[in-house]
Amino acid sequence: MAKQQIPDIVIGRLPIYLRALNYLIAEGRRITSSQELGDRLGISSAQIRKDLSHFGEFGKQGTGYDIVFLRDQLQQILKVDRVWDVALVGAGNLGKAIADYPGFVGRGFMITAIFDVDPAKIGRPMGIHNVIVQHVDELAATIQARGIKIGIIATPAEHAQGVARTMAEAGIRAILNYAPITIAVPAGVYIQHIDPVVGLQRMTYYL
């Protein structure tokens, strides 16, 4: 089945399913159902069955899903059955929190390169993998030399677009942007924005 036939909104739910399956595994569970997954996630069981049906037949009516099998399948579909090197730009408070975050490991990602412009940070280890912070001037060469495909931007807003351009030109294909500004990327480069205020403002409307 051609990938372009699957709506992006379906792809966006797969990581949520994968996360829930990993929690079930941690709880020692072996079999689940679309009903149970749906109850945990606030998504209808019909939606879950429909989403998964895009990729094949993962469960049988009445017997449910084998959790480990479904987890492995989703990891393959999302291409996180491997570990992706990630380049992080910005080693301030936010960058430090990202580098210290233990949740990447085991979910397909490892921050293996960190960049900043602050002489006080460059040359020092940062994060749970003790990555030595490099000057941002070395960003493009490092991405190219190591074939890094994924970048995280945690710079002030005014530097984010420039960093994204450098990343894309050096071969980065997917960018997670924490800077509070919308960034343009060339065709073939994917970007996701994380801005807590956007999340909050989306809710205050309803209060």
Add this chain to the structure above:
Amino acid sequence: MAKQQIPDIVIGRLPIYLRALNYLIAEGRRITSSQELGDRLGISSAQIRKDLSHFGEFGKQGTGYDIVFLRDQLQQILKVDRVWDVALVGAGNLGKAIADYPGFVGRGFMITAIFDVDPAKIGRPMGIHNVIVQHVDELAATIQARGIKIGIIATPAEHAQGVARTMAEAGIRAILNYAPITIAVPAGVYIQHIDPVVGLQRMTYYL
């Protein structure tokens, strides 16, 4: 016009428009167009005009939008023409980065209460407003006493659901959850999840 007639996906784009308008104001601009906004945001101008038309007539064909006026209108619609107190639970690396984040101020939010269970953190000031960290046992009473309506969860995953329950019972109406787990909230309480790995996995599918 009744609020329930406006799709949530439209509401979700309004904070993006608001953010772009604030950047235009910072650049000294006075008038913009749906075309310019769309080019900046990677959204079609027709979509922007349609989204805004839900709320009234903000611009005239050929003359564009008065940026300050549209900004003020969007702030009113999103109810961020005021400052909301926010209670943050979790004062680890992530919580510290959130408390230090300068991007809340001026966009409708101020973290005015911070909670943790670590005796080394309780009683000490944290973040750009030097909020004294309290024990999480004081969470419910503080929310009630101050009428706080918005909470941010930055705890380990295993504590997030319990914190959300306490928040909701004490009167919190909107929760921004950074813990990497899907949390259930009662009807009438809104929740948005921020999980960087979900954002990354959504992109690796396409690589």
